[in-house]
Amino acid sequence: MEVVVSDRVGLIDTTNATISVVDVQEIPVITTANGTSCSVPENSVANTPCSLSTGGIQLLATDEDENDSAGNLTFVLDTAALDGAMGFFYLDETSSAALGRHGAIRLTALGASTANHEVAGMNSSSLMIRARDPGGLLSEPIRINIIITDVQELPAIQPGQHFYVRENTARNSRVNG
Numbered sequence: 001m002e003v004v005v006s007d008r009v010g011l012i013d014t015t016n017a018t019i020s021v022v023d024v025q026e027i028p029v030i031t032t033a034n035g036t037s038c039s040v041p042e043n044s045v046a047n048t049p050c051s052l053s054t055g056g057i058q059l060l061a062t063d064e065d066e067n068d069s070a071g072n073l074t075f076v077l078d079t080a081a082l083d084g085a086m087g088f089f090y091l092d093e094t095s096s097a098a099l100g101r102h103g104a105i106r107l108t109a110l111g112a113s114t115a116n117h118e119v120a121g122m123n124s125s126s127l128m129i130r131a132r133d134p135g136g137l138l139s140e141p142i143r144i145n146i147i148i149t150d151v152q153e154l155p156a157i158q159p160g161q162h163f164y165v166r167e168n169t170a171r172n173s174r175v176n177g
Contacts, residue, residue, distance in 0.1 A: 026064045028073050028131040030139040033058040037145040038105065043153075046112040050089065050105040050146050057105060057144060059091075061131035078128035078141045087111070089127060089146065105129075105144060123148050 001019065006012045038050035038057045050057060061073040075091050088111035092104045105127065125148075128141040163175050 023065070025133075025135055025137060027137045028061050028063040028133045028139040030075070030129065030131040030142045031060050031062075032142065032144075033060055036143060037147065039147040039149045040107055040111075041149050041151050043151060044107050044112055046107060046109040047092075048107045048112070049092075050107070050144075059104075059129060059131075059142075061139065063131075063133050065133065072134045074132050076130050076132050076138070078130050088125070091129065105146070 001017055002014055003017045004012060004014045034057065036057070040048055040050050059075055061075065063073060077089075077091060088108055089105055090108050092106045125146050127144045127146065129144055130141050131139040165173075165175055
C-alpha cells in the first residue's frame with residue numbers, strides 16, 4: 001500500500017507500507033445439544049452415564065480459530081468448581097467419538113461404591129465443565145446439574161430368619177421375627 005503525507009506548505013512524501021493483521025487466539029465456546037440437567041439412578045454401577053430421557057447430555061464445543069476444529073477440542077472438569085461431586089463423576093470423551101467431539105458424563109467407581117447416594121447426602125450435585133483448545137485456552141464454564149433419582153427397592157427377607165405365628169392369628173397381622 002502506498003502512503004502519502006503532505007504538510008501545509010505543499011511538500012509531499014510517499015512510501016510503500018505493509019499492514020499485517022495478526023490472528024488473535026480466541027477461546028472455545030462450550031454448549032449442550034439437549035439441556036444442562038441429567039440424572040443417575042441411585043445404586044448405579046461404575047460407568048453409568050448421566051442420562052436424559054433422550055439418551056444423555058451431549059457436550060459440544062466450537063472455536064473460531066482455523067486450526068482449532070471441533071475434533072481438536074477436549075472437555076475438562078473445572079475441579080475448582082466441583083459442588084460436592086469430587087471423584088463421583090468423570091468425562092468420557094471417547095464414548096461417542098463416532099459422532100464427533102462430544103463428551104459424556106459418567107459415574108466413577110467411587111460414586112458407584114456409595115451404596116445409596118441419597119443416604120450419603122448426595123441427591124443432587126453440579127459440575128462445571130470447560131472446553132480446551134490445542135493451545136490450552138479454556139472456555140467459560142457450563143454448569144451441568146446432576147440429579148440422583150430414587151429407585152424403588154423391593155423389600156428383602158434375610159435368609160435364615162425364623163418367623164412364628166400363633167394359631168388363630170387374624171389375616172394380615174404383623175409378624176415379627
